[in-house]
Amino acid sequence: MMNLLNGNEVSQTLKHEIKLNVEALKASGKKIPHLAAILVGSDGASMTYVAAKAKDCEEVGFNSTVLRFEASISEAELLEEVVKINNNPEIDGLIVQLPLPKHINEKKVTETISFKKDVDGFHPMNVGMMFKGLKTFLPATPYGVIQLLDHYKIETSGKHCVIIGRSDIVGKPMSALMLQKNCTVTVCHSKTPDVSLFTREADIIIAAVGIPEYLKGDMIKEGAVVIDVGITRIEDASLTKGYKLKGDVHFDSVAPKSSWITPVPGGVGPMTRIALLLNTLQAIS
Ligand code: NAP
Numbered sequence: 001m002m003n004l005l006n007g008n009e010v011s012q013t014l015k016h017e018i019k020l021n022v023e024a025l026k027a028s029g030k031k032i033p034h035l036a037a038i039l040v041g042s043d044g045a046s047m048t049y050v051a052a053k054a055k056d057c058e059e060v061g062f063n064s065t066v067l068r069f070e071a072s073i074s075e076a077e078l079l080e081e082v083v084k085i086n087n088n089p090e091i092d093g094l095i096v097q098l099p100l101p102k103h104i105n106e107k108k109v110t111e112t113i114s115f116k117k118d119v120d121g122f123h124p125m126n127v128g129m130m131f132k133g134l135k136t137f138l139p140a141t142p143y144g145v146i147q148l149l150d151h152y153k154i155e156t157s158g159k160h161c162v163i164i165g166r167s168d169i170v171g172k173p174m175s176a177l178m179l180q181k182n183c184t185v186t187v188c189h190s191k192t193p194d195v196s197l198f199t200r201e202a203d204i205i206i207a208a209v210g211i212p213e214y215l216k217g218d219m220i221k222e223g224a225v226v227i228d229v230g231i232t233r234i235e236d237a238s239l240t241k242g243y244k245l246k247g248d249v250h251f252d253s254v255a256p257k258s259s260w261i262t263p264v265p266g267g268v269g270p271m272t273r274i275a276l277l278l279n280t281l282q283a284i285s
Pocket residue numbers: 141164165166167168169170171188189190191192195208209210211229230231232268269272
C-alpha cells in the first residue's frame with residue numbers, strides 16, 4: 001500500500017531535463033544561466049550548502065560564481081556588493097547564503113537583491129506575487145515539494161492538507177501553494193493546542209517542524225500522503241561523517257499507514273536543490 005516519493009530519482013530526471021535545456025540554449029547561441037552566491041564567513045554548514053549549489057550548477061551546465069567575504073564585512077559593504085551584482089547583466093540569479101553574521105540585517109540584504117534576480121524567492125515582491133498566484137521565483141523547498149507531488153500525480157484538489165510549521169521559508173509559502181492546488185489548507189504551529197486533532201483528519205500532511213520523529217503513526221489516518229521536510233543532524237560517532245539525518249516523521253510507524261511518503265534523506269532535500277536550478281533557468285527568460 002505504501003509508496004515512496006523518491007526525491008533522488010525525480011531530481012535526477014529534472015536535472016537531466018534542465019541539462020538538455022541548457023544544451024539547446026548553447027546550440028542556439030543564447031545566454032547560459034549564471035548564478036552568483038554570496039557566502040559570508042566560514043560556517044561549515046553554509047560552506048557545504050554553497051559548494052553543493054555550485055556543483056549542481058556545473059552539472060547542468062550553468063555558470064556559477066561564489067563570492068566569499070570575511071565575517072567582519074560591514075553591512076554597508078555587503079549591500080554594495082549586492083547592488084553591484086544587481087547591475088551586472090552577466091549574472092541572472094543571486095543568492096545570499098543565510099545565516100549572516102549578527103551585525104548584518106538579513107532582511108535588509110534580502111530586500112536589496114533585485115527581485116528579478118532573487119532566485120531564492122525571499123524578496124517581498126516575489127512573496128507577494130507568489131501569494132497572488134503570479135509567475136515568480138518560488139521558495140526552493142515548497143517549490144520542490146510541489147514538483148514532487150506533480151511528478152507522482154498526487155491528487156490535491158479538494159483534499160485536506162495539514163501543514164505543520166509556519167516559517168517564512170517553508171510552512172507559510174507551502175500553504176499558499178497548496179491552496180493554489182485547490183487543497184483545503186490547515187496550518188499548525190507551536191501554539192496549536194493539539195496538532196493531532198488536525199493531522200488525523202488530513203489527506204496530505206507536510207511536516208516542517210524541526211523536531212526529529214515528531215509525527216507518529218497514531219497521528220495520521222490510513223492512506224494519508226506524508227511529506228517530511230524536516231532535517232535534523234543527530235550525532236552518530238559510528239558514521240564517518242559523524243552524524244545522521246532525521247526527519248520530522250517517525251517513518252517506521254507512519255509509513256505502513258500512509259499511501260505515499262517521502263524518505264529522509266532522499267525525499268524533499270534533493271528536490272529543494274533542483275528548485276533553485278529551475279528558478280535560475282527561469283531567471284534568463
Ligand atoms: P523553523 O523556522 O524553526 O519553523 C518551525 C515551525 O515549526 C515553526 O512555525 C514553529 O511554530 C513550528 N513548531 C515548533 N514546535 C512545534 C510543535 N511542538 N508543534 C507544532 N509546531 C511546532 O523551521 P523551518 O526553517 O521551517 O524548517 C523546518 C524543518 O525543515 C527543519 O528541520 C529544517 O532543517 C528543515 N528544512 C529542510 C529543508 C530541506 O531542503 N529538506 C529546507 C528547509 C528546512 P512557531 O511559528 O509558533 O514557532
